[in-house]
Amino acid sequence: MNEWETVIGLEVHVELSTATKLFCGCPNEFGAEPNTNVCPVCLGLPGSLPVLNEQAVEYALRVGEALHFTVPERSIFHRKNYFYPDMPKDYQVSQYDEPICVDGRLDVDGVEVGIERAHLEEDTGKTLHVGGGGRIHEAEHSLVDYNRAGVPLMEIVGRPDLRGPEQARAYVGELRAVLQAIGVSDVKMEEGSLRVDANVSIRPAGTQELGTKVEIKNMNSLRSLGRALEYEVERQVALLEAGERVAQETRHWDEEDGRTHGMRSKEEAFDYRYFPEPDLVPVVPDRAWRERVRARCPSCRRPGGRASSTSGASPSTTPGCWWGRRGWPSGPRWRWPRSTAARPGTS
Ligand SMILES: [Zn+2]
Numbered sequence: 001m002n003e004w005e006t007v008i009g010l011e012v013h014v015e016l017s018t019a020t021k022l023f024c025g026c027p028n029e030f031g032a033e034p035n036t037n038v039c040p041v042c043l044g045l046p047g048s049l050p051v052l053n054e055q056a057v058e059y060a061l062r063v064g065e066a067l068h069f070t071v072p073e074r075s076i077f078h079r080k081n082y083f084y085p086d087m088p089k090d091y092q093v094s095q096y097d098e099p100i101c102v103d104g105r106l107d108v109d110g111v112e113v114g115i116e117r118a119h120l121e122e123d124t125g126k127t128l129h130v131g132g133g134g135r136i137h138e139a140e141h142s143l144v145d146y147n148r149a150g151v152p153l154m155e156i157v158g159r160p161d162l163r164g165p166e167q168a169r170a171y172v173g174e175l176r177a178v179l180q181a182i183g184v185s186d187v188k189m190e191e192g193s194l195r196v197d198a199n200v201s202i203r204p205a206g207t208q209e210l211g212t213k214v215e216i217k218n219m220n221s222l223r224s225l226g227r228a229l230e231y232e233v234e235r236q237v238a239l240l241e242a243g244e245r246v247a248q249e250t251r252h253w254d255e256e257d258g259r260t261h262g263m264r265s266k267e268e269a270f271d272y273r274y275f276p277e278p279d280l281v282p283v284v285p286d287r288a289w290r291e292r293v294r295a296r297c298p299s300c301r302r303p304g305g306r307a308s309s310t311s312g313a314s315p316s317t318t319p320g321c322w323w324g325r326r327g328w329p330s331g332p333r334w335r336w337p338r339s340t341a342a343r344p345g346t347s
Pocket residue numbers: 021024025026037038039040041042043150
């Protein structure tokens with residue numbers, strides 16, 4: 001029997017806990033009456049114009065510091081074109097080839113996991129399928145709620161550096177702790193503020209070439225992430241050991257039957273026709289702003305550029321790292337400390 005190596009890369013979408021949405025003044029809150037937090041901008045009505053939320057950029061800069069990203073001089077927004085009923089404009093404003101954060105990393109139990117990029121984008125609305133068990137194909141009708149449309153998201157794209165379901169869970173757990181501690185998100189997987197998609201492939205141990213990857217969606221907790229990955233790894237190993245091939249496709253995790261199911265193959269992959277968003281200027285955070293963020297996050301970027309990987313400890317257990325796992329103690333919304341003396345752990 002062959003020895004197989006598992007290769008996993010995770011894409012994490014995190015909703016930023018700004019007061020308002022990414023391009024308009026509508027409240028960014030979970031659980032409001034459907035279609036009450038909406039305006040011409042986030043409904044995509046003709047003639048409306050977006051204005052970028054400064055707080056979202058600030059939060060992106062914090063993520064840049066905490067995850068050791070390079071933040072280029074400028075980044076720009078693109079339109080990602082596709083049709084979906086819960087997306088009012090039929091395109092999503094996102095970042096494409098010039099994202100706000102590139103080439104970061106996260107230390108997971110002593111292993112450095114690379115992060116290719118993190119970019120800002122707007123969330124879509126939500127559809128609710130009524131009847132037929134909530135599935136679109138059997139539903140009697142569907143309802144749409146645009147409250148979430150335009151909520152700021154960061155998509156954090158990890159490199160395929162993870163070697164098993166357990167490590168993937170640890171990565172998400174650590175990432176969640178960091179994002180919560182720097183106060184950019186409430187990171188509630190059950191409310192969808194943190195969502196994870198996984199790319200999984202298998203290759204013979206000791207080889208370098210990547211196997212055919214399968215993308216898995218719809219994992220709503222750390223537990224379901226672990227279960228889905230374990231199932232998928234076993235499925236792929238069984239295929240390869242039976243002499244069959246793994247199809248490149250997107251698969252949907254079903255929590256109830258404990259399996260992944262094929263959704264669409266890559267042959268039907270979308271062409272998103274990205275083009276630069278003409279209604280928004282480039283994002284160019286000036287040096288003073290960057291310095292301010294860096295100064296207030298002193299342990300995120302130490303001399304030598306490592307937060308904790310020399311000791312192999314997580315940020316929460318590293319001496320001198322003032323943002324601990326429990327986060328900022330002064331209330332639900334994190335605020336920058338006024339002075340060094342105000343930081344927990346240094347007084
Ligand atoms: Zn709005």
